[in-house]
Amino acid sequence: MEDVRNGPSKKREGDEITVSFDSTIYEKESLLAAAYTLTGSYTVSICENEGKYLVTIRPSFDGVSPLSDEKIGHLINDTLDEQLRLHLERRSGQLRDIIVQHAFSPINIYEAVGNKDIRQ
Amino acid sequence: MKTIKGIATNTSEVIIGKVVIGWSLNRSGKVLVSQKGTSLPFGYRSVISTVAGRAAGNTPRLQISESDRSSLHDGDCISISPNGTLSVLWDTTVETNSLFLTETCDCSCVMCPQSPQGKDEENFLISEELVELLSPSQVKTICITGGEPTLFSIRFLDLMKKIQKKFSKAHVLLLTNGKTFANFEFAREFAGIGFRDLTVCVSLHSDLEETNDLIAGVPGSFYKTVQGLYNLARFRQRVEIRHVVSRLNANRLEQFAHFVYRNFPFAYHIALMGMEMSGMASDNRDQVWTDPYDYRGSLAQAVKFLHRTALHVSIYNIPLCLLFEESRPFARQSISEWKNVFNSRCHDCRVKEVCCGFFETSGQMVSSHVSPILT
Amino acid sequence: MTEAYTLLPFQFGRFACDEYLAVNESGEYLFIDRISLEKLIHGDLPRENPHFDDLRSKQFIATGNLALAIDMIATRYRTRKRFLSEFTSLHMLVVTLRCNQDCTYCQVSAENDEAEQFDMTPASAEKSVEMAFRSPSPNIKIEFQGGEPTLNWPALTSAVLKAEELNRTAGKNLDFVICTNLTNMTRDMLEFFRDHKVGISTSLDGPPHLHDECRVLRKGGGTYETFCKRLQEVRAVCGPENVSALMTTTSANIDSLPEVVDEYVRQGFNGIFIRSLNPYGLASENAEDLGYSMEHFAKSYEKILDYIIDLNLQGTYFAEFFATILLSRILTPFSTGFVDLQSPAGAGISGVIYDFNGDVYPADEARMLARMGDQRFLMGNVFTDSYEKIFGGSVLQEIVAKSCVETMPGCASCVYRAYCGSDPIRNYLETGDIVGRRSGSGFCSKNKSVMEILFRKIKENDNRVMDVLWSWITGRRLACQLKVEERCCENH
Numbered sequence: 013m014e015d016v017r018n019g020p021s022k023k024r025e026g027d028e029i030t031v032s033f034d035s036t037i038y039e040k041e042s043l044l045a046a047a048y049t050l051t052g053s054y055t056v057s058i059c060e061n062e063g064k065y066l067v068t069i070r071p072s073f074d075g076v077s078p079l080s081d082e083k084i085g086h087l088i089n090d091t092l093d094e095q096l097r098l099h100l101e102r103r104s105g106q107l108r109d110i111i112v113q114h115a116f117s118p119i120n121i122y123e124a125v126g127n128k129d130i131r132q
Numbered sequence: 133m134k135t136i137k138g139i140a141t142n143t144s145e146v147i148i149g150k151v152v153i154g155w156s157l158n159r160s161g162k163v164l165v166s167q168k169g170t171s172l173p174f175g176y177r178s179v180i181s182t183v184a185g186r187a188a189g190n191t192p193r194l195q196i197s198e199s200d201r202s203s204l205h206d207g208d209c210i211s212i213s214p215n216g217t218l219s220v221l222w223d224t225t226v227e228t229n230s231l232f233l234t235e236t237c238d239c240s241c242v243m244c245p246q247s248p249q250g251k252d253e254e255n256f257l258i259s260e261e262l263v264e265l266l267s268p269s270q271v272k273t274i275c276i277t278g279g280e281p282t283l284f285s286i287r288f289l290d291l292m293k294k295i296q297k298k299f300s301k302a303h304v305l306l307l308t309n310g311k312t313f314a315n316f317e318f319a320r321e322f323a324g325i326g327f328r329d330l331t332v333c334v335s336l337h338s339d340l341e342e343t344n345d346l347i348a349g350v351p352g353s354f355y356k357t358v359q360g361l362y363n364l365a366r367f368r369q370r371v372e373i374r375h376v377v378s379r380l381n382a383n384r385l386e387q388f389a390h391f392v393y394r395n396f397p398f399a400y401h402i403a404l405m406g407m408e409m410s411g412m413a414s415d416n417r418d419q420v421w422t423d424p425y426d427y428r429g430s431l432a433q434a435v436k437f438l439h440r441t442a443l444h445v446s447i448y449n450i451p452l453c454l455l456f457e458e459s460r461p462f463a464r465q466s467i468s469e470w471k472n473v474f475n476s477r478c479h480d481c482r483v484k485e486v487c488c489g490f491f492e493t494s495g496q497m498v499s500s501h502v503s504p505i506l507t
Numbered sequence: 508m509t510e511a512y513t514l515l516p517f518q519f520g521r522f523a524c525d526e527y528l529a530v531n532e533s534g535e536y537l538f539i540d541r542i543s544l545e546k547l548i549h550g551d552l553p554r555e556n557p558h559f560d561d562l563r564s565k566q567f568i569a570t571g572n573l574a575l576a577i578d579m580i581a582t583r584y585r586t587r588k589r590f591l592s593e594f595t596s597l598h599m600l601v602v603t604l605r606c607n608q609d610c611t612y613c614q615v616s617a618e619n620d621e622a623e624q625f626d627m628t629p630a631s632a633e634k635s636v637e638m639a640f641r642s643p644s645p646n647i648k649i650e651f652q653g654g655e656p657t658l659n660w661p662a663l664t665s666a667v668l669k670a671e672e673l674n675r676t677a678g679k680n681l682d683f684v685i686c687t688n689l690t691n692m693t694r695d696m697l698e699f700f701r702d703h704k705v706g707i708s709t710s711l712d713g714p715p716h717l718h719d720e721c722r723v724l725r726k727g728g729g730t731y732e733t734f735c736k737r738l739q740e741v742r743a744v745c746g747p748e749n750v751s752a753l754m755t756t757t758s759a760n761i762d763s764l765p766e767v768v769d770e771y772v773r774q775g776f777n778g779i780f781i782r783s784l785n786p787y788g789l790a791s792e793n794a795e796d797l798g799y800s801m802e803h804f805a806k807s808y809e810k811i812l813d814y815i816i817d818l819n820l821q822g823t824y825f826a827e828f829f830a831t832i833l834l835s836r837i838l839t840p841f842s843t844g845f846v847d848l849q850s851p852a853g854a855g856i857s858g859v860i861y862d863f864n865g866d867v868y869p870a871d872e873a874r875m876l877a878r879m880g881d882q883r884f885l886m887g888n889v890f891t892d893s894y895e896k897i898f899g900g901s902v903l904q905e906i907v908a909k910s911c912v913e914t915m916p917g918c919a920s921c922v923y924r925a926y927c928g929s930d931p932i933r934n935y936l937e938t939g940d941i942v943g944r945r946s947g948s949g950f951c952s953k954n955k956s957v958m959e960i961l962f963r964k965i966k967e968n969d970n971r972v973m974d975v976l977w978s979w980i981t982g983r984r985l986a987c988q989l990k991v992e993e994r995c996c997e998n999h
Contacts, residue, residue, distance in 0.1 A: 048917060052947035093521065097920050100514065100548045107577065108516035111532055112913075114581040115588070121574040339564040341571040355575045362582065384560070391564050394535065394840045395579060436970070440977040441839070 020088050027078045031087065033065045042094035043067060046087055054079065133219050133230075134470040136203075138180070138196035140216040146254070147192055148221070148261045149177040151208040161265050163212070165204050178212055180204070194218060209265050211258060221262055226469055228273040228305075231259045233281040233288065239309050240349035241337070243378045243420045245408035245493065249279070256284060256291075263294055271299040275307065282312035289321055296325050303329045307374075310334035311353060313360030323367035331400065332364055333372040338381045339391035347380050358395075365398045372401040378413075379422035382430070389434035393441050402438055404431060405466075406449035409497035417497060424454045425501035432456045452487045453503050467491055480504045512552070512568040515576060519544060520922030528962060533583035534925045535565040536837065538966060587925070589842035590849065590857060595898065597846060597858035598639035599650045600666055601874065602627045603659035604863070608688050609725040610710075612755055612784060627863040629665035634889045635861035636669045640677055641894040647674075648682040652860075652871070657691045667703050684708055688722070689737040690730050697744040704749075707741055709734075711752040711774065713760050713767035720759045738774065753780040753828075756807070758799050764811040768825070772818070778826035778979075779815075781808060783953055801949050805956035812960065819975040819985065826979035833961055835980050836926040848928035848954065852910035855886065855903045865889040867897050869906060872932040884932060906931050909941040917946035923958045 020038075022031045033043060040058070043065055047056045050069060053076045057068045067087075069079050079087075110124045149163035156162065159175035166181050173179045173191035180194045182201050194212055204210070209222035222229045233256050235249035255278075274295065282288050295304065304327055313319045313332075336357055337347040344354040364371050373392055377385065385404070392402060406424050407413050413420055424431070431447070436458070438445040447459060448466035455463060460483075471492040478484055481504035490498055517531035519539075527544050529537045539547070539558055546552045547568070552559060562568045566583075569576035604625040606613075627635075639647055649670055651663055667683060674681045683705040700707065711734065712718040719729030741750050752771065754760075760767055764781070771779050783804050811827070818825050832845045846853030855869030865888045868874040873884035884906075887897035897903075910931040912918035921927070930950055934943025945951045964972055978985050 045920065049946050052944060089521075093519075094920075096545065096548055097519075100517070100519075103548070103550075104514040104516040107513075108532060111516070111577055111581045111584055114577060115585040118581075121577050125573050125577060340560060341563075341575070352572075355572050358575065358579065384564075387561060387564055394533070395583070397840050440974060440981070442981040442983060 020091075022084055024078070028068055028070045029079050029084065030066050030068045031084060033067065033091065035060060035063050035065050038065060038091055039095060039098060040065065042091050042098055045094040045097070046090035049090065050079070050083075050087070133221065133232075134203075134223065135220070136196055136200045136218040138194045138200070138212075138216045138218055139184075140212060140214060141193045141195075142190055143178070143192040143194070143212060143214045143216075145214065146258070147178050147212045148258055148265070149210060149212075150265045151204050151206060151210060153204070153206045163210060165201060180212075180218070207270055209262055220470075221258065222266060222270070223470070224270060228275055228468075229271075230275040230277050231262060231281075232277055232279070233259050233291070234279040234283055236283055237278060237280040237309070238283060238311060238350065239280065239353055240412070241335075241376075242347055242349060242380070242412060242416045243376055243407050244412040245491075246279070246411040247415075248412065255279075256287065260291060263291065263298065266299075268299055268301070271302045273303045273305070274299060275305040277307040280309055280312075281306065282308055282318075285312060285315075285318055289318075289325070292322070292327075293325050296327050300328060304331070306330065306332045308332065308334060308360075309348070309353065309357060310336075310360030310364070311356035313363050314356040316363055319360070319363035319367055323369055331370045331372050333374050333403070334361055334364070335374045335376065336361075336392070337375065339384060339388045343381060343384075347378070361396055365396070370400045371396070371398065372403060373399050374403045374405060376405045376407060377422070377424070377427065377431070378407055378420040380420060382422050382427040385427060385430040385434040386437065389437045393438060393443060397441075397443075399443060401444040401446065403446050403448050404434065405447075408449065408491045408493055409495065410491070410493035414495075414497070421497060423499045423501065424450045425499050428454060428456050428459070432459045435459050435462050449488060449491070451489060451499075451502060452483050453481070453505055454499055454501060463488065475502050477502050478504060480506065482506060512550075512563075512570045513573055513576075514548065514550070515567055515569055515580065517567050518920060518922045518924055522959075522962070522966075528922050529567065530922050530925050531565070531567050531580070532925065533566050533580050534587050534836065534840065535567070535583075536962070536965075537561060537565055537567060583840055586840050587836075587842055590844045590853075591851075593644045593646065593844070593857070595639075595642045595855075595857060595859055596644040596646045596844070597648050597650060597853075598635070598642075599652050599858065599860040599871070600627065600632060600635055600662075601652050601654075601860060601862055601871075602632065602656045602662045602666075603654040605658050606654040606688075607658065607691050607725055608655065608730060609723055611721045611723070612757055625863050626659045627662040627861075629661050631861075631863060631865050631889075632662040632666040633669040634865055635867075636666050636673065638861070638867070638889045638894060638897070640670070640673045640679075642898075644679070646680045646682070648684060651683070651685040651687075653686070655688055655691055656685055657687055657696055660696070664699065667699075667705065671703070682706065688730065688734070689741065690724070690733045692737045692741065694740070694744070697741060700749075701745045705745075707745060707750045709738070709750065709752050710754065711771065711776075712754050712757075713763065714770045717760045717763060717767060718770075721755070721757055735774070742775070747775060750776075751778070752776055753782055755782050755784065756799075756804065757784060761799050761803060761807050764807055765814050768811060768815060768818070772823060772825060777824055778828055778831075780828040781811060782829075801952040801956065804953060805960070808957060809960045816972055816975050819978070820971060824978065824984045829957065830961060830976070831979040833926060833958060834976055837958075837961065837965065838977070839980060845928075847930065850910065850912040850924075850928045851907045852929050852931050854910075854930070854932055855898075855906050859886070859898075861889065869903065870932045872936060876932070876936070883935070906941065915942060915945065917944075921946075921955075923955060926958065927954055 020031050020033045022029055043058060047067060050056055053072055055070045055072050059066050071078060113119055114121060150161055151165050152162045153165050162176055164176045164179045173189055176191060178192040178194060180196060182196065182198050184195050194216065205224050207224040208220055211219045211221055234252060235255055236251050240248055334357060338344040341354040345351050361371060373396060375388060392399065407420065409417065435445050435447065445462055447463040450463060452460050452463055466488050472489050473492045474484065474489045483505050515531060517529050519527050519529040522528040525541050527539050527541060529539055543552060543556055543558055563570055566576055566580050605622055639649060649666065656663055670681060683703065685705055686708045689709045710722065712722055715731040718731045722730050724730055754767055768779060784798065812830060815825055815827050832843050835841065835843045844857065846858040849857060860868050860871050860874055862868065862874050867886040867889060869884055869886060876883065877885055884902055886900060886902045910929045912924050912927055912929050918924055929945065931941045933950055935941050937948060938944055974985060
């Protein structure tokens with residue numbers, strides 16, 4: 013494994029590529045979400061080993077070429093985006109449920125969110 | 133409203149009456165206006181003339197100048213106060229007249245053209261009397277305003293019911309900050325009155341809650357106004373949104389337009405308005421004054437956007453020379469005749485006839501960019 | 508200085524280089540740079556940031572009364588989903604599978620002329636109409652499909668008359684539409700359509716050489732000439748405003764779309780729906796010959812959209828209907844009833860289809876599945892089952908539960924989610940599962956590409972282009988937009 017810098021590193025073995033992510037920085041959920049988009053054409057397996065997540069990507073069918081460097085770059089960036097989405101979901105997901113509930117079956121919002129006014 | 137100064141005698145309290153020019157047998161509620169006065173004043177609420185009244189009887193009298201006398205018309209409704217001030221409450225020569233229900237308000241907008249007043253009942257009583265005096269044929273368009281007209285909620289609803297019944301064919305405008313309509317029951321009862329042709333004009337100052345409440349002077353105003361708008365929509369009332377542009381909100385005109393369209397798409401009409409620099413606006417001029425010429429660009433974009441969405445949009449109180457050409461078709465003759473003036477610079481302007489001009493009450497606080505449009 | 512704020516729920520996605528697009532539950536959108544987005548989500552966005560006020564105004568964050576912000580977003584959300592309160596308003600009757608044409612991409616896989624056993628009987632038609640009127644929707648649209656519906660005149664007329672009879676008491680807004688190739692039309696038929704206000708939806712694939720390439724008669728030969736003659740007659744008898752046309756994009760015309768649009772303009776239509784191929788029926792058999800990649804479609808779509816916008820700028824009012832629907836969702840707060848792209852899916856709850864024997868399906872694809880032996884989506888039968896069983900049964904419930912993009916993996920976090928929808932039957936056809944794998948599918952890739960194209964235009968914000976796009980949404984021609992009506996002033 014090339015591991016010269018802190019970023020995710022990769023290793024090719026035939027058609028297979030394994031990218032390793034530092035598990036103290038990347039959460040498993042983000043990896044799963046980012047990898048999901050590849051599962052149309054690739055088989056993706058993820059395992060953890062010594063503080064790293066190892067994501068192995070292999071073409072699922074004949075005619076699908078191994079994941080290019082460009083696509084690996086997308087995967088890494090997508091993981092960062094998914095990480096951000098995770099943060100957002102944690103901070104605002106509950107409000108979305110309240111919004112949808114109130115939209116169709118009006119509730120007492122003050123009870124739901126508390127009489128919260130940031131200025132106070 | 134238009135006021136005339138005169139000398140009053142036998143007048144110990146405010147008199148309200150309807151003008152009749154010339155001797156009449158039907159004197160109930162009437163104020164006689166004549167050149168010579170009369171020796172038989174009995175039955176009139178007051179007699180107005182250009183000569184000092186004879187001391188006969190206790191009938192209140194008012195002496196005014198000849199030019200003022202000729203400005204009064206048969207059917208005008210007026211009030212005369214003990215200090216000799218005559219106010220024209222209802223001018224039969226104009227299209228739209230207003231009923232000022234109160235001078236109190238539950239907001240204190242920084243750019244309000246009126247000055248804040250204590251609680252008063254007098255205006256409401258005058259308005260009720262006016263509704264008694266007016267005949268249906270006199271009332272084409274009636275504008276209910278204040279202060280905040282909905283403040284005395286029960287009495288307000290009763291008065292509105294009377295107005296709907298008596299002036300059923302009139303076009304009615306209600307000018308309000310909308311906060312009372314946040315009360316669902318109030319909104320429901322109001323809608324139940326069943327006006328045939330009513331527009332509720334609600335003032336909204338910003339797309340940002342904090343800025344809106346800063347301008348309105350009362351925290352929680354934004355919340356109430358929004359709830360009020362929603363309730364009016366629930367009861368299918370025709371809603372107009374009025375937005376007075378000042379230095380505090382001129383930088384977000386376009387964003388405001390987007391906000392209104394997306395949150396209140398049921399609005400029938402949006403009015404973007406220049407300030408009248410009197411009352412609070414004059415006192416707060418350092419805080420609120422901004423030259424409409426400076427925001428003409430974002431105003432043009434805001435108007436263009438709203439027009440695209442098929443909402444009706446108008447510009448009030450901004451002279452044509454301070455607007456981009458593309459915005460001018462949206463400008464209206466919005467200033468009441470009695471306080472409508474033009475600048476000396478307007479003399480040669482080709483479009484003076486269709487321009488709203490200025491508020492006399494704004495005095496010298498006008499744009500420095502006023503100039504005649506010559507082409 | 509950092510001002511505390513509450514994050515409100517929204518989706519985001521990379522748009523270009525360093526820029527992101529964010530869309531929230533109100534359906535509001537905002538472009539934002541990556542760094543600001545990160546700060547925003549981590550709670551560190553300073554008051555001075557240029558996006559701060561817009562984030563507040565558009566309800567991405569709340570700094571004041573949180574309950575009010577929630578109430579406003581919920582109001583917008585409810586408005587966007589207004590189509591739900593209509594429930595089922597589109598009722599399609601497949602009156603026959605016979606057709607006098609044999610179009611190469613036809614998804615109905617029409618039988619030959621002798622296959623009358625699949626014709627709807629008048630009794631069946633009437634029973635289907637009765638079922639349609641059980642819908643709580645105040646608007647009922649009855650759409651006649653086939654094969655070629657005019658080939659089964661008795662069923663068609665019975666259905667129309669029955670609907671009118673029922674509506675005398677029901678008092679609904681009743682509309683009829685017939686989807687026809689026009690080539691079997693007679694004068695009598697046209698007069699019936701005129702008298703009963705039946706709208707006509709037909710197909711035109713372009714100028715003669717393009718139209719005749721795919722839309723051929725069963726016995727051979729092109730249909731363009733006949734089509735044009737009939738179109739003139741239809742316009743004369745029924746009125747031009749009652750005829751609309753759509754086209755199907757195939758490899759034959761995908762690179763000649765400007766010619767197709769020119770043909771539409773020449774024929775006096777004021778708009779077109781640029782439809783991509785559906786991979787079913789005959790189409791999938793001929794997929795290799797007819798097909799094209801979704802990338803190809805996206806490129807051609809962008810080109811033709813620019814072409815059409817240009818036409819408008821030069822004075823011809825002409826809309827592209829797919830763009831209009833999506834733009835309505837993006838730019839207006841209103842709900843759009845577009846059954847093919849809804850969440851939950853329109854199949855069943857917004858539109859249903861009645862087969863010749865009274866079987867009810869949520870979509871035509873489900874009906875075809877049944878013909879191929881898979882009755883997975885059979886909702887019931889108008890002769891044997893109650894309204895409650897058909898429209899409240901397990902088939903529909905399953906479809907609804909599994910077609911909300913708000914909860915489907917891949918879709919739930921997509922930036923375009925608020926404007927998109929799902930096609931559960933198509934998912935099932937392609938993957939064997941109602942939920943399917945949308946991300947990467949042709950359906951998803953097409954919709955994403957078109958959304959991206961539209962958002963690029965919105966971002967550019969060219970005033971003249973936006974005038975054109977809004978003229979499609981409001982239906983108000985540009986010339987009228989620019990002239991302002993005189994209104995008397997309401998003064999103070």
